[in-house]
Amino acid sequence: MLILLPPSEGKTPAVGADAADWSALSFPALNSSRARVLEALGTVSAHEDALALLGVGASLSADVERNTRLHAEPAAPAHQVYSGVLFDALGYDSLTPAQRKKADASVLVVSALWGAIRFADRVPAYRLSMGISLPDVGRLASFWKPQLGDALAAATTGELLVDCRSSTYAAAWTPPPEQTVAVNVFTETAGVRKVVSHFAKHTRGELARHLLSRRGKAPQTPAQLQRAAAEKWAAELVEGTARKPHTLNIILPG
Numbered sequence: 001m002l003i004l005l006p007p008s009e010g011k012t013p014a015v016g017a018d019a020a021d022w023s024a025l026s027f028p029a030l031n032s033s034r035a036r037v038l039e040a041l042g043t044v045s046a047h048e049d050a051l052a053l054l055g056v057g058a059s060l061s062a063d064v065e066r067n068t069r070l071h072a073e074p075a076a077p078a079h080q081v082y083s084g085v086l087f088d089a090l091g092y093d094s095l096t097p098a099q100r101k102k103a104d105a106s107v108l109v110v111s112a113l114w115g116a117i118r119f120a121d122r123v124p125a126y127r128l129s130m131g132i133s134l135p136d137v138g139r140l141a142s143f144w145k146p147q148l149g150d151a152l153a154a155a156t157t158g159e160l161l162v163d164c165r166s167s168t169y170a171a172a173w174t175p176p177p178e179q180t181v182a183v184n185v186f187t188e189t190a191g192v193r194k195v196v197s198h199f200a201k202h203t204r205g206e207l208a209r210h211l212l213s214r215r216g217k218a219p220q221t222p223a224q225l226q227r228a229a230a231e232k233w234a235a236e237l238v239e240g241t242a243r244k245p246h247t248l249n250i251i252l253p254g
Contacts, residue, residue, distance in 0.1 A: 001106060001159060001160045001161075001162060001211065001218040001219055001220065001225075002106055002107075002108055002155070002156060002159045002160070002161050002162070003106055003107045003108070003162045003164060003208050003211060003212075004108050004110060004161055004162065004163045004164060004165050004175075005086065005107060005108070005109050005110070005164050005165065005204075005208065006086070006109070006110060006130075006164075006165045006166045006168070006169040007082050007109050007110075007111050007112070007169075008082045008083050008084030008085075008086065008087055009084065009127075009129065010083055010084055011063075011081050011082065011083065011125035011126060011127070012076075012080060012081055012082075012083045012125060013066070013073070013074065013081075013124070013125040014073075014074035014075055014076035014080070014081065014124065014125065015074060016074060017074035017075055017076055017122075018074065018075065019071060019072050019073060019074065019075055019124070020070075020071075020073075020075035020122050020123050020124055021122065022034065022035070024121075024122070025114065025117060025121050025123075026116070026117055026118045026121050027115065027116055027117070027151045027152065027155070029147075029150070029151045030114070030115040030116070030147060030148075030151050033115060033143070033144070033147055034113065034114055034115060036136075036137060037112070037113055037128075037134065037137055037140070037143070038070060038071075038113065040134040040135055040136055040137045041067050041070075041113065041126075041128055041134060042067060042068050042069075042070070043135065044067075044134055044135065045064050045065065045067035045068045045127075046068050050064050051064060053132075054127065054128065054129075054132060055129060055131070055132060056127060060127060063125070063126075063127035064127055066124075066125065066126065066127070067126055067127055067128070070124050070126055073124035073125070074124060075122040075123050075124045076122060076123070077119060077120050077121065077122055078109055078117055078118070078119050078120070078121050078122075078123055079092040079103070079107075079119040079120075080092075081123055081124070081125055082109065084201070085198065085201040085202050085205065086164070086201040086202065086204055086205035086208075087205060088202075088205065089201075089202045089203070089204075089205025089206045089208075089209065090103075090205040090206075090208045090209045090212075091205075091209055092119070095209075095212060095213060096213075099212050099213050102212050103119050103212050104118060104119045104120040105118075106211075106212065106218070107119045107208070107212075108152070108155075110130075110144075110148070110165055110169045110172055110173060111130075112128045112129055112130040112132065112140045112144075112172075113126055113128050115144050115147060115148055115151065116148055116151065116152060116173075128140075129168065130144075130168045130169050130171070130172055131168050140172070141168070141169075141171040141172040144172040144173065145171070145172055145173055145174070148172060148173035149173060149174075152173065152175075156175060156176075156179075158179075159179065160179055160181065160218075160219055160220055160221060160222070160224075160225060161175050161176075161179055161180040161181065162181055162183065162207075162208075162211065162219075162225060162248075163175070163180055163181060163182045163183060163245065164183050164204040164205075164207065164208060166201075170182075175245075177240050177241070177242065177243060177244055177245040177246075178240065178242075180240070180245035180246065181222050181225055181237075181245060181246045181247065181248050182245050182246070182247050182248070183204055183207060183247075183248050183250065184200070184247055184248070184249050184250070185199060185200035185203045185204065185249075185250045185252065186249060186250070186251050186252065187199070187251075187252045187253065187254045188234075188251050188252070188253065188254055189253075189254025190254075192254075193251070194254075196252070199252060203233075203250055203252065206232070207229060207232075207250065210228070210229070210231070210232055211225075211228060214228060214231065222237055222239075222240075222246040222248070223237060225237075225248060226248060229248060229250060233250045233251065233252070234250070234251040234252075235248060235249065235250050235251070236248075236249045236251070237249075
């Protein structure tokens with residue numbers, strides 16, 4: 001089982017640590033593409049219109065300025081750098097050592113800058129969304145899509161893929177539908193369902209934690225995933241097709 005997560009838009013900068021060793025990142029076949037994105041990001045972040053080009057407000061100017069010196073910025077494991085609702089709900093720091101080891105092996109974060117990394121990979125804090133277009137790179141989801149397919153093929157072969165990514169990051173890589181389960185979250189009141197956003201992030205983080213911390217073997221099929229999710233929530237499985245992944249719908253009370 002592999003759990004696919006989006007990064008958090010906000011990051012927690014490392015303090016007093018060494019810079020990232022790019023050669024040590026998972027999926028080294030992506031390193032030349034990472035360097036290309038980093039160069040374009042540094043150029044854009046130094047531009048007078050950097051905030052507008054990166055789609056952020058003035059309150060994030062320090063984050064954008066940091067983008068110009070990422071090679072020298074302190075780095076920390078990805079599970080420390082990524083913060084926010086989903087990662088808070090996953091709660092890596094409160095997992096047991098065995099569960100953390102499982103998380104390091106089982107979680108893939110699809111990233112606008114790194115393409116894909118694992119939880120233990122050391123990275124600096126940065127500001128870049130997958131929906132952005134960079135000069136000489138183009139829209140990042142389109143840039144990464146063919147490369148991630150090649151780079152992740154070996155790591156994902158034969159694995160059940162629990163896809164907790166948002167639509168923006170899902171656009172960067174389409175894994176084999178027969179082995180993928182996309183996770184949706186709804187509230188239901190008097191039989192009426194509504195899609196949720198904030199609680200979807202939180203619930204996906206809780207699902208990831210549940211899968212990493214529960215006893216027994218990890219789910220190996222969509223049906224086993226549904227049964228694991230049903231240990232905590234009302235959960236239903238919608239079978240996929242040759243072109244569409246399976247879907248796990250988690251239903252929260254309204």
